[in-house]
Amino acid sequence: MNDAHLHLIVNHFPIIGTILGFGILIVGMLLKNNSVKNTAYVLFIVAAIFAALSMATGEGAEELVEDMPSIGKKIIHEHEELAEKLAIALYVLGSASLIALFLSVKKNSKEKLVSYFILGLALVTIYLTQLVGTSGGEIRHTEIRENPVVTEGADQNAILNTSDKEANEK
Incomplete structure (x- = not known):
């Protein structure tokens, strides 16, 4: 198993964990x-841990795929920059969740205020997860890119025919 494989295994949990944690936190606040x-706090903490694992395996994954046809360094660099911002947001979210968990166990009245802060931070983090997830998907799934890449040797007529069909359907 190489870093690219490990990266693919661990990089989904920060996204899914944050979204699930957000929903669970809303339910917990309403109830x-x-x-x-x-x-929810535990999910945010685990998401932050998985973010650290994703960051640790990302460089090795980059080395394995950056020279592949239709990928290139630019799209990977964009993903890496967004992932660094997400990792910071998740580390802050995880740390705040640790504090909230402690305050909750101690039955401290400030836990409610911290939970609102975490809710807002989780919303921002979800936005970043969408950006990172999309940019990561675009690395190997050229069909979801805004400007799909046509590799050498591709059947240009098939591509043109598909584009013509799509244009006619609109």
Whole structure:
């Protein structure tokens, strides 16, 4: 198993964990249930841990794919820059969740205020996860790029016919 494979295994949990944690936190706040909120906090902490694992395997994955046809360094660099921003947001979210978990266990009144901060931070983080997930998907899935890449040797007529059909359908 190489770094690219490891990266593909661990990089989905920060995205999914943050989205699930956000939904669970909203439910916990609406129900005023600390156990449910604590579940969300734990998900955010685990998402931050997986973000660290994704960052640790990302460089090795980059080395394996950057010279492949239709990929190139520019798209990987864009993904890497976005991933660094997401990682910072997840580290802050995970740290705040650790604090909220501690405050919840101690039954501190400031936990409610911290939970609102975490909710807002989770929303920002979800936006970043969408950007990172899309840019990561575009690395190997050229069909989802805004400007799909045509590789050498591709059947140009088939591509042109597909484009003509799409234009006629609109």
